Each structure stands twice: as C-alpha cells, then as structure tokens.
Amino acid sequence: MPTMNLVPATVADYRRIAEARLPRFLFDYADGGAYDEYTLRRNVEDFKPIGIRQQVMRDVSNIALGTQLAGEAAAMPMALAPIGMGGMFARRAEVQAKRAADAAGLPFTLSTMSICSMEEVAAVSDRPFWFQLYMLRDRAIVAEMLERAWALGVRTLVFTVDLAVAGERYRDVRNGIAGGTSAWGKLRAGALSYAARPRWVMDVGIKGKPHQFGNISAYVPSATNPTEYRGWIISQIDASVTWKDIEWLRGLWQGKLILKGILTPGDALEAARVGADAIVVSNHGGRQLDGVSSTIRMLPRIADALAGSGPEIMLDGGVRSGLDVLRAVALGASGVMIGRPWVYAVAARGQAGVSALLTRFHSEMRVGMALAGIDNIAAVDRSILDLDEVPELGPQSKAPRWAHALDNLRQDTSVQGVA
Template sequence: MPLQLPATAADYRRLARARLPRFLFDYVDGGAGEEQTLRANEADWAKVILRQRVLVDVEGVDTGAVLAGQACDMPLALAPVGLAGMMARRGEVQAARAAAAAGVPFTLSTVGICPLQEIQRAVARPAWFQLYMLRDRGIVQALLQRAWDAGCRTLVFTVDLPLPGLRHRDIRNGLSAGTARARLGRALDLLGHPAWTWDVALRGKPHAFGSLADHVPDARDMDAFKAWVDAQFDPSVTWAGIDWLRGQWPGTLLLKGILDEDDARAAVRAGAQGLVVSNHGGRQLDGAASTASRLPAIVQAVGAQAEVLVDGGIRGGVDVFRALALGARGVLVGRPWVWALAAAGERGLADLLQRWRQELRLAMTLAGVTRVADIRATHLDRSHP
C-alpha cells in the first residue's frame, strides 16, 4: 500500500526512491566505497543515550537559536546539496521557501541548479552559499562577489574534496562515464519515471548549473560539466589558500569538512568563525570516523574560539538534541531535506521541518531543559556503554 502520511525522514526517503530516477536517487542517497562511513554516521547518533527527567518546570520551551549570527527558530540549517534542483522542479527555490517558512537557513551548493539570484528573489531571508576551491581563482573571486552582491553574508567553504570520492552507485548508474551506453541507460531510467520527467525534466528548465553558468563551457551538458569540475578540483590547496580566501570574503566563514582536532585548531588560526564537523555525508573517505564520534573532541579543541556545527546521519529532532548535548551549536542536514523535497515538494519539506522542531521541543521537555543554549552533556545518560 502506498505511504499516504509520511512521518519521518525514512518515510520521505521511501517516497523519494519511488519518484526519482534511480541515478538521481542513488546520487543523493549513496556514499563512497562500501558505504561504511555512511552507515556509521546514522548508527552512531543512536548510541548517544538521553537522560530523561521528570517534575521539572518545562513550560515555555524555546527551540530558538543563533547560527552564524542569524536568528533561527531551531538550531538547524539546510546543508548544500549538489543537483538539488533536479530532485523537484526548481528544487532549490522550493527548499529555500520551506526553510524561510521554518525559520532556518538554506545553503545553496556551488553545483546547484538554481542561481543564488533566483533564490534571493523568492525569499526575504538571505541564503548561505557553499563554495569549493577551484584552480581558477578568478572564478572563485567572481562567485564570491556575486554571492555578496546577492545579499549572502555566510560562506560555507568545503575543504574535504581535493578529489571526488569513489562512489560505486554512481559508477553503476553511468554517472562517471560519458558514453552512449550510459546515456541510454539514463534515458531508459527516465521512461520509468514519467511523473518526474514531466514535472522536473520538461517543466523545470533551465537545467544549467546556475552559479557556474557563466564559467563552464557548456553548463547544460552534464558530462561536459563533470569533466570541467574534475579538472577544476585543486588538490594542491593548503591552509595558505584559506588565508587567501579569508582576505577575499568579508562575511562569516564556515569551514565544512573538519574531522580532526588539529585541523579544527588550524581553521581557527586561519580566521574561520565557525566549522562544520563533517565527512561529506560519507561520500569521500570510506572508513573515516562518524561525525558523532568526532564531535566532542573537536568542540573541546576549539572551545569558544569558533562556532561548531555538525552534519552527517542526523535523521530527526532527537538527533539534533544529541548533537547539541555533545557540544555543537547547531546542525546541518542534507539527505532528509532532499528526500522530503523529492517526495512532496515544498509542502513535504515544510512538514518535515515542522515535525523535527516538534521532536526537538519534546526531547527538551522530557529532558527537563527549556532553552537550546542550556542543553549540555549533563542531559546525556553516561551509564550506558
């Protein structure tokens, strides 16, 4: 029986899997290698046990928070997801509207379909912008200037992608091969998903990579774009490159992709106001530690010198509470918002975000805490192994 009333991120994942062409679903859903890190990300949050308290005055629980200087209705931001505009018609715009309605930030990926200017026309709340270091520093400067001119004041700079991870699902689906056979396979996949093909592939144009359209030789050709991006990744970048970036960007700088305490301290020295504990959703180094397992040590390493956020495997409001109890200021979520968007568009994502806020409020209530800023390690049950 078809699922009529989705309640969880997993429910929306099930619906998204049925609606999306397989190559797009696997692109979002999959991880690197044997997907060990992908699985560990989610499993390790479940190992963080909450301490339930009773007979505490919890009237007036407030889920509000401040992330990167921006007031939010809960300590959560939508993470950057490449190709999100292909998961629903003008997907990034729909997601930005849902995020604005929920009172949380939306982050546009450099490899998003909709340009930042289109996002900003749709919402009053300024978006965050995610960027990679490209070999052509002139393009980096142009993207930064365009983001600033569009009103963006928070830059999420990804540091864990000197080269793309080896993602077996993408190989099986032909995304790593620009051959006639691969293109035929994707075409047959589309024929099996007529609703998506009509709504997104045909009615959702243009399908160019909006932020890069002026820089890529043919931003509408997926194979040509992939070849261009592969050539632009710069594995020679060091912390000196972050020093250069800090000189180019006058706004808030968050470095995304930190898993090591020494790197966290280096991020602070490089002038980052915040960092995101992240393993790229398990899409880069398979076998790397989960973010839940690395978060406490990184929080301890930087102390109050930088705002620490975390992503990877967070699947509900209780996981948000767990992350805060382990020391994070807030979380970024990727796959869940894309699943909800693909399954039911802006309405589905709005419903999911509302439910997560309810789950967070309930977790706070039953843990005996009324303010996000007061969530501590003392709200965890350390008696479990």
C-alpha cells in the same frame, strides 16, 4: 501501504517516497556514499546508542528552541545544507527549499553546483541565504562568485575543505554518472530510467528546465547537461590547496566564514588559526573517504579541543530526527546541517514536504527537551545524555587535554603547511 500513498512521518518515510519517484541514477546520487558506504551507515548508526536521560517534575511549559547560527537568528539549531544538483530532485528544488527554510526561520545554504542560480534563489525573499563554494583552480572565478554573492546580500560563506580529490561512489559508476559505462549501461541510466518515472519526466525533466548549473553556466558555455557541468567541476578541483589558501580567502571575504569538512581536532585548531568564524564537523555525508569516523563520534573530541575558545561548531552527517539534533547540541555543536533529509522531502512532496519535515524536527526537539526536563536549548549539554554505552563520549573533563592547544598553535608559526 503503497509508497505513493504513505503519509510520511520520518526521514525514512520521505526517503521511500523519493526512491519511488526519482530516476534510479538520481536517487542513488543523493542517497549513496563512497565505496562500500561504511561511513555513510556509521553516520546514522552512531547516534543511536547515545541515550537521553528522562527527568521528570520540571517546569517545561515554555520550551525555547531559538538560537543563533553564525550570528544569524534561527528558530531551532538547524540549517539546510548545500546540495549539488538539487534542482534535479524536484522542479526548481533550491527555490522550493529556500521558501520552506524562510517560513521555518532557518538558514538555507545554496551549493555552487545548484541547478538554480544564486540570483534566482535571492529573488525568493529578502532573507539572505548562505552560499557554499569550493577552492577552484581558477581563483579569478572564486573571487567573481564571491562578488556576485556579496552583491546579492550573502554575508555567510560555507567553504568546503574536504575536496582535495573527488570521492568515488560505486553507485555512480553502476549508473553511468561517473562515466565509462557500456552502451547498455548508458541506456539503462538514461532513457530506461526516465521511462520508469514519467511523473518526474513531466514535472522536473520538462517543466523544471533549464537544467544548467546556474552558478557556473557562464564559465562552461559549452555544457549541455549536468554530467558535463560535473566534469568541469572535477577538472577545477585543486589538490594543492593548503591553509595558506584559506588565509587568502579570509582576506578576500569580509562576511562570516564557515569551513565545512573538519573531522579532526588538529584541523579544527588550524581553522581557528586562519580566522574561521565557524566550522562544520563533516565527512561530506560519507561521500568522500569511506572508513573515516562518523561525525557524531568526532564532535566531542573537537569540542574539547577548542574548549569554547575557537570558532563556533556545527555538525552534519547522519542527523535524522530532532532527537539527533539534541544529541549533537549536547555534545558541543551550536547546531546541525541537514542535507539528505531535505532532498528526500523535496523529492517526495516539494516545498510542502520540506516544511512538514522541518515541523517534525521542531516537534521532536520540543518533546525530547520536555521529557529530559530542559526548557531552553541553551541549557542542553552533556548532562542530559546517558553515555554509559559509549564511554568514549563520556562527560566533558574539567581540563581537556587540548585546552591550551589553540593558544599554542596561534603562537607556533612552524606548524606543517603554514608558511
């Protein structure tokens, strides 16, 4: 079946259509990961051996998926993750995705590096979105952006903490996004790539303007294209950031604070100490340090470390189905964030694609819970999993070895990096 005529049923289907529609460099930017992309693959593959136990003869006539994420009602345990340059994948894509998320009753997270500004996205509806931010060298800009977000009704800040340096992606080097390419490489990544996708050129390249980074355009008035905005962001990355800076942020931001990019029990405990309301177990979608663990493998260790007494735990990276969502919830997450899936869907079918994708996730979760004999998402825990093939993800112990670590850390003022 020709890709353009494919009726998408899975994330992989939306990915195929997105690849056929997007200029090569844009598809690779969304699809790629750091270096050899080992962690990128592991994020997806490590979900597969985690079996779900089928249990029969239970009353599952009324499945309840509703929950809360960071204190906000959600129709299922899922939020749309922040995506940089989202508006390059479909015309005003952040606006389209926000509308789809609103219709589905889910939180939408706007990236600092979005094409659509926070003001444009706020105009979609009265439902507040979540806003994602980095710790920039210019702290005055950080404070000003937080003030802008607060004035628009944003009450949940997703702060990315795994960007001490920018990760390197071979695909971006080959396509010229990372700079340093030859004249032929620039032509191939630019004019030739666009010429191969005339539909994208008309719908996004022309009708989707302006292609500014809406949230930071006032701070980079000389920038004329996404590459120049990206260069400014890279120049603003602050490698000196420590937990002390997060304490400063916590004092500045009065709403919910979610720290995204936590991948070890120790960092989860630090996040609890500085007052994070929630964390996202994340390796930046495999886009930062290749070779680190997948997020689903680290999730139960972090859940055991916090032992229910720390911040709420979410997860991103590798979630490709409603069954993956159930696996994550069973291993200790309150919910998940999806990034690439909604980008593929919006690139393939716009707002309708995102809505259909979210409906598919919802349906897969309902079927999975019913056949596992569970009628309420609140009852999902490790007991629904068959972990024989992955013993390191075995049943939660009654006394996790990290159980008292949080209290100890709170009392210990000599932890490295804490003044």
